[in-house]
Amino acid sequence: MTTTISKLWTKDFILFTISNTFLFSGFHIFLPTLPIYILNQGGTSTDVGLLSAIFVFCAILIRFFTDYGIKKWGKKYYLYIGCILCFIAALSYILATTVPRLLSLRVVHGLGFGIATTLYAAIVTDLIPKSRRGEGIGYFGLGTTLAMAIAPGLGVWIVDNFSFSSLFMVATASQILALLCLTLCSIPDDRAVLTEKQAESSFIDKLIEPKLLFQALLALLFGICIGGVLNFIALLAQEAHIANAGAFFLMCTLCIFLSRLVTGRIFDQKGPAWVILPGTIIFLLGFVVLAQSRSMTAFLTASALYGFGYGTIFPAVQTWMFNLVPPVKRSAASATFYNMIDVGNGVGSIALGMLAGKLGYASIYWCSAIIMGIFLLSYIWFIIRAKYDLADNLAEVETRNM
Known part of the structure; x- marks a missing residue:
């Protein structure tokens, strides 16, 4: 069985x-x-x-x-x-x-x-x-x-x-x-049974599932950083006089592929923190190296770090969101995840593009590193707070049982 x-x-x-x-x-x-x-x-x-x-x-x-x-x-x-x-x-x-x-x-x-x-x-x-x-x-x-x-x-x-x-x-x-x-x-031809309250949800609730506000914030920050790479990496390569920017995506894709073969099992056995924390650090380092890239070696190193980080964070945050809602709300969780990725991508493309116009394309990736630093600190704060809340709840239960 x-x-x-x-x-x-x-x-x-x-x-x-x-x-x-x-x-x-x-x-x-x-x-x-x-x-x-x-x-x-x-x-x-x-x-x-x-x-x-x-x-x-x-x-x-x-x-x-x-x-x-x-x-x-x-x-x-x-x-x-x-x-x-x-x-x-x-x-x-x-x-x-x-x-x-x-x-x-x-x-x-x-x-x-x-x-x-x-x-x-x-x-x-x-x-x-x-x-x-x-x-x-x-x-x-x-x-x-x-x-x-x-x-x-x-x-x-x-x-x-x-x-x-x-x-x-x-x-x-x-x-x-x-x-x-x-x-x-x-x-299966299942139909989600929506309650009257769910059917009358607000505009914000349709954009973001209310139970996933923090996770949506992480997806938004992640999406902003993705937008910087997808839209400006070739221009950074030109600015840094690096030929064949397409090599970035080949290395990146290989590392995404390899990371997904491993990190999913770690997520299931250890929990999201064991995947998201190291993935975020690797992703952040990728932007730091990318911002300073002046050679193909550094460019490909940044690509590998970016690929491992991306391949770790994307499915981990997505799975975490699915695990936090009942089956009937998984479609809402999926919509929330992709909405935040897309909104972040769009906002990142515009804001980072304006930044590049003033400070150069390397500034995009320094800014992305800062954003992932905020991502990392926010997640650490979330973990600490969750542990304190759990300790308080256990203490409250013990007090009631005395």
């Missing part, structure tokens, strides 16, 4: 992980290529910025309606809706011969991606045994890491050697495979 309960690598978990990988591949393949496409269609650098901003805004917006969607369709069919929207967007990009059409499709893609990412993370938690949740979510995230490593380069290669039409066909095929794997999974 124990073996059955603890089994992780079930058919549904494997298919679900593969499906998520294909969905993210269809997203990452467009990151370096759609900006080129929009410029070819007569767009401007402002339109390139809108391309990302609209997508992120729509992904955040749709998560406000997560509870409504689950109540009406259930997790299973609401996830299908998200994946179908991603499929429609990928298929329709080939018809987007003008900038307004392309930006309109980014609305559709953003809505679908916001639904899908929230529901994938929530449902996979139901498929993983509680005793192996950290390990399982770590393995589940490897698919996303694989997509991040392969899809952008594949997209550029297709555009360089074939055409944008070929790119859109490959992206569409990726979304079809995601849907196909999803249909082969035995996902």
Whole structure:
């Protein structure tokens, strides 16, 4: 009986992980290529910025309606809706011969991606045994890491050697495979029963699950630092006269992959502190080294530290949030996590970009190191406070029993 309960690598978990990988591949393949496409269609650098901003805004917006969607369709069919929207967007990009059409499709893609990412993370938690949740979510995230490593380069290669039409066909095929794997999974058709109080939750409660305010703060700080790397690392390499900035992402992806093979088990056996604390320190050191990088060796060292830190913190905070809520609130926890990551990414891109304009790109990573220092101190304070609260509660119980 124990073996059955603890089994992780079930058919549904494997298919679900593969499906998520294909969905993210269809997203990452467009990151370096759609900006080129929009410029070819007569767009401007402002339109390139809108391309990302609209997508992120729509992904955040749709998560406000997560509870409504689950109540009406259930997790299973609401996830299908998200994946179908991603499929429609990928298929329709080939018809987007003008900038307004392309930006309109980014609305559709953003809505679908916001639904899908929230529901994938929530449902996979139901498929993983509680005793192996950290390990399982770590393995589940490897698919996303694989997509991040392969899809952008594949997209550029297709555009360089074939055409944008070929790119859109490959992206569409990726979304079809995601849907196909999803249909082969035995996902229960459960519908979350929302109480009247939950249905009338405030705007802030829809953005952030009330029980996860502290964890949401950590995700926000983490997201700000991610935004600095994703948007400015190539420019830092130029400023520091480092060739081949793409090597940063290759090393980073490898280290993310390796970290997820180990840290999930530590999370399950020891608890979140044993993962988040060292992961935060490694992540912080990565920014310190990155800010001072003047050679490829230092650049790759920073990449390795960043990758190990990212691969440790991301699934650990996400799993911690899932563990703190009942099953019916896991979708809300997932929406909270991704909302804070996306908001942090957006805020970080704007604020850090303004900082770079005045002080140079290295300043972005000094600032990111400071932000992760705040992250670290906040988490240490949380641990200390939790221990004191536990001690006070035990003392109160003993007093009552005397």
